[in-house]
Amino acid sequence: RKEVEQDPGPFNVPEGATVAFNCTYSNSASQSFFWYRQDCRKEPKLLMSVYSSGNEDGRFTAQLNRASQYISLLIRDSKLSDSATYLCVVNFDNTVGKLIFGTGTRLQVFP
Amino acid sequence: NAGVTQTPKFQVLKTGQSMTLQCAQDMNHEYMSWYRQDPGMGLRLIHYSVGAGITDQGEVPNGYNVSRSTTEDFPLRLLSAAPSQTSVYFCASTRGTDVHEQYFGPGTRLTVT
Numbered sequence A: 001r002k003e004v005e006q007d008p009g010p011f012n013v014p015e016g017a018t019v020a021f022n023c024t025y026s027n028s029a030s031q032s033f034f035w036y037r038q039d040c041r042k043e044p045k046l047l048m049s050v051y052s053s054g055n056e057d058g059r060f061t062a063q064l065n066r067a068s069q070y071i072s073l074l075i076r077d078s079k080l081s082d083s084a085t086y087l088c089v090v091n092f093d094n095t096v097g098k099l100i101f102g103t104g105t106r107l108q109v110f111p
Numbered sequence B: 001n002a003g004v005t006q007t008p009k010f011q012v013l014k015t016g017q018s019m020t021l022q023c024a025q026d027m028n029h030e031y032m033s034w035y036r037q038d039p040g041m042g043l044r045l046i047h048y049s050v051g052a053g054i055t056d057q058g059e060v061p062n063g064y065n066v067s068r069s070t071t072e073d074f075p076l077r078l079l080s081a082a083p084s085q086t087s088v089y090f091c092a093s094t095r096g097t098d099v100h101e102q103y104f105g106p107g108t109r110l111t112v113t
Helices: none
Strands: A004-006 A011-014 A019-025 A032-038 A044-050 A055-057 A060-065 A070-075 A084-091 A105-110 B004-007 B010-013 B019-025 B031-037 B044-051 B054-057 B064-066 B076-078 B087-094 B108-112
Touching: A004 A084, A011 A019, A019 A084, A019 A105, A032 A060, A032 A070, A044 A055, A044 A060, A070 A084, B004 B087, B010 B019, B019 B031, B019 B087, B044 B064
Parallel strands: A011 A105, B010 B108
Antiparallel strands: A004 A019, A019 A070, A032 A044, A032 A084, A055 A060, A060 A070, A084 A105, B004 B019, B019 B076, B031 B044, B031 B087, B044 B054, B064 B076, B087 B108
């Protein structure tokens, strides 16, 4: 089993749609969880951290389910500019700079 | 601030050649890392450093060397390039107190023929 698994997609959705991605992780002792965004042929950039209580940033909501070992990202009112690959990232041992990246879920928003 | 810079942006090597990928950051970050990204695989950690003079191996260190003589610079050396090292290489840095937010450089696209 991969340490961090994501559905590669692509998810093709119209503008204004709501879309959700899930990510599962294998290590129950994982400490920190994040979503990064990567545009085509660009570097990854932090989108948001994922807290146990869930967190929201504008149209984006992240949730953590420790019992089932998955995290989710919900995007409401999708924009064309949301088209990108979304990387699920987990820190297993709380060591700075050592993160495990999922392969990413590709989102394509169409007009 | 320029953030994290990487050179070169593109490079083609022949099998057996050596080269150094440069990485520099001007944010005074203690922690720096090198990743490679291949199709169908997540970013994989090659080497990392928790400060000047301190480096350690990541998940896929074979065929690569690093050193950290200054806080700003973290070069990655390919000792004898192989086609399996064809990849996109990202350097990243992070402040010690924010374990999650890694700042990535723009990447180096390396092809080994």
